[in-house]
Amino acid sequence: MVDMVRIGSGAGFAGDRTDAAIPVAAALAQLDGPRFLIFETLAERTLALCQLARRADPAKGYSPAMEKLIAPVLATCLEAGIRIVGNFGAANPEAAAARLAALAQAAGLSPRIGVVTGSDLTARLGPADLAARETGGTLLAGRSAITSADAYIGAGAIAEALDLGADIVVTGRVADPALALGPLIHAFGWGDTDWDLLAAGTLAGHLLECGSQVSGGYFADPGIKDVPGLAEIGYPIAEIARDGSFVLTKPAGTGGRIDRFTVIEQMLYEIHDPAAYLTPDVVMDLTGVAVAAIGPDRVKVSGARGKPRPDTLKATVCFAAGFLAEAEISYAGPNAAARARLAADVIRARMARRAPGLALRIDAIGIASLFNDTPGATLGALFPSAAADDVRLRFAAQSEDGAALDLLLDEVEGLYCAGPAGGAGVRRHLVPRLASASCLVEREFSAPRAELYGAPR
Amino acid sequence: MTGPILLRQLAFARTGDKGNRLNIAVICRTPRAFPVLAEGLTPARVAAHFAARRPSRVVRYDLPNLAAFNFVLDDVLDGGVNASLGLDGHGKSLSFHLLALELAPSAAILAALRDLPAAPEDPLRALEAAFKTT
Incomplete structure (x- = not known):
């Protein structure tokens, strides 16, 4: 039975440092047990840009950042059994998989690549249907053409791809925390209605998905919030226990800092009501979360609670x-x-x-x-x-x-x-x-x- | 003499955006700052501080166990990152606008500031001197 899963972050956005994943992969490679490296590369607009690229060339339409982010760690991960999950499939996960297969083959490797699709809504919902479902505005009213429409889908399909044996999973639009929750559902066998566990995994994903924003990135304010080694900041690794509690840390020898303040700042990043953070998998309640420093650059997070997932999905x-x-x-x-x-x-x-x-x-x-x-x-x-x-x-x-x-x-x-x-x-x-x-x-x-x-x- | 206390001396902050909505998390540097800010950093005060951006609504969520607040400001991002004419469509810099909010000195603020290592530019010593002479 699996007691602990380790998930590292290799990138928090498409423009992230391309050498950031190297120390994370190296640290994970020295450990045993289920280990994953996740990459988040899709801003709101990226899907539309990728959709345009796909229309111009059917072999394109995945994140242009994929290769430079993944190439430096691909061999390390495949050789050490670290499984990669990234949303760099964007508007064309199948094409991303083809490109990754070619990259791996050139390095003498032949990984199983899982492809997660299903976020694209344009085949089923036209502009008027989407306009009728718009929230917080009327930008779509009367519009006859749209470039892209994608729902934020949940962690289930990522877990399925891993169940199929994928060494690498490429997705299109998914809820960002699902990049971590998917591997946790796969490794621990968490159930579809284990709301507190799904919330715990979502919180781990939420804290990991912006990369160094939890480990001292976007934090420094000299004299009042100092961060050592910002030029060589270490990206986070979460050690998640079967009960959903987890420890955030980072590779030894890297810069940055992980303490209560860096974790709490990122915990509330892009949150509205902390008692009801809506995701496709669960409604997460942060109000009872405990954040405790348990060692140098080690912070334990526990106490997230979950409520049943919403009936609808957010779409951009x-x-x-x-x-x-x-x-x-x-x-x-x-x-x-x-x-x-x-x-x-x-x-x-x-x-x-x-x-x-x-x-x-x-x-x-x-x-x-x-x-x-x-x-x-x-x-x-x-x-x-x-x-x-x-x-x-x-x-x-x-x-x-x-x-x-x-x-x-x-x-x-x-x-x-x-x-x-x-x-x-x-x-x-x-x-x-x-x-x-x-x-x-x-x-x-x-x-x-x-x-x-x-x-x- | 002492000037007003800046929120920055008592708290950290980080913004996030979703469409035309901005959230600003305010994290107390010491738990003793939480009741002080719970009283002084009201949604109305924050709305007034951002008046130039004409928020349609400001809501504050309290997280006492984390000594933090989450402010949600509606319709302050000029339409959001894909519509704004400004340099900072995400509103990423606006945490520092909030951190520049001025708080009137009080005994409770002074007590909270005493918990903290003084930053080089913190007028903590000047403040203490002012309280001793009044």
Whole structure:
């Protein structure tokens, strides 16, 4: 009987450090028992970008980050029996499996690859059906085309793929914590209605799925929250017991820190009601969780409670929403803030005449940008008395009308000659925009399925 | 003399986003800060601090066993990461906006601050001196 399962995190997002998984895989390789390495690589918009890539080339549509994240640890994991679970299948898990099989073969390996599909809703729900199920807005109302619609499916199909013997499991959209819960259901044989255990596994997954955000990443504030060795931060490993309690730690010799504070910060990350965190597998209640430091970089977490899973699944729907235009110019030295303010006024005046109706956001980096608001009230209050001597102005707008946006970019560039003195460093770009909306869909519209790549159907 | 106390001296914070909704977890640096903040860091106070973003609703969830709070602010992300015109569509930086919230000095805050190692810039000593002379 399995008493402990170890799950390490190799990446918390597609842009994560590509060498982060190496110490985690090395640490797991020295241990026995069931061990897994999970990779989370799908932001809200990624599925839509991958769907577009798949339409252009049927062999694509998986996460472009897959290869660089997995290649450094593939041989180590396969040789040591560490099973890999990642959602880098994105819009095309089958193609991801094909690519992984080729990668492994080139290294003289032939792993069994599990493929989890079934998040794509577009075959069963059209734009109007999705619009009728939208929550928290009406972005989909009247829309005739969407780019992608995917439900967050649960851990069941991941567990099934592992039951089939997969050494690597590639999924499309799944609830992020399911990347860890799936292996736990597989290894411990937790039941479909063991709500407290499913909640415990979900909590382990929630704490692991953002990688180093639980081990000192995104935490440091020098002087008040110091993190040793941030440049070589260690990614987390959870040691989960059969009763669902677990210890979070990280590979020896790595930087970062794991203590009550790093764990509690991440526990509440992206949580709304802590008594009811909705996932496809369980409703998790964090209010009774105990977090205890039990050693250096070792924190024990226990006490998550579960309630029956919701009837509906959350889905993210992405659709084309015109273009985003951004242009920047800088002013520095004596009276820089006043010159920047004049430049902002010039652009406002010219755009009001040349493209009336185009909503414009103006930030002044060095005075108010991250904390500015789109109507500009915050910057407006600070600009008259601002004494900054190095200011970068940023202009942004979005529209279906690319020509109006080009006008804005041209006007900002025009400040080079026709604007205030000393303007420098113009950068401009125009990119297509994919917007997203959330829906709640009935479970029967998803079709979770696990199979082994290359197995006869 | 002492200025106001910044929330940053008593607590840590981290934001998360879902669509146009922002959550900010506030974790007390010492359990003694929890009752102080439970009283002073009200949803109304937080809503006022974020007034420029026009939150439609601010809810606070209390986690006394973790000495933490979770604030949920609706409709403050300019439509969310895939719609915002701002640099920070996720609202990731907004934890530090909240941490800059000013709290009026009080004996309870002073007691909580005494539990903590003073950061180099913490005006703890100045604060203590001010309390001794008043």
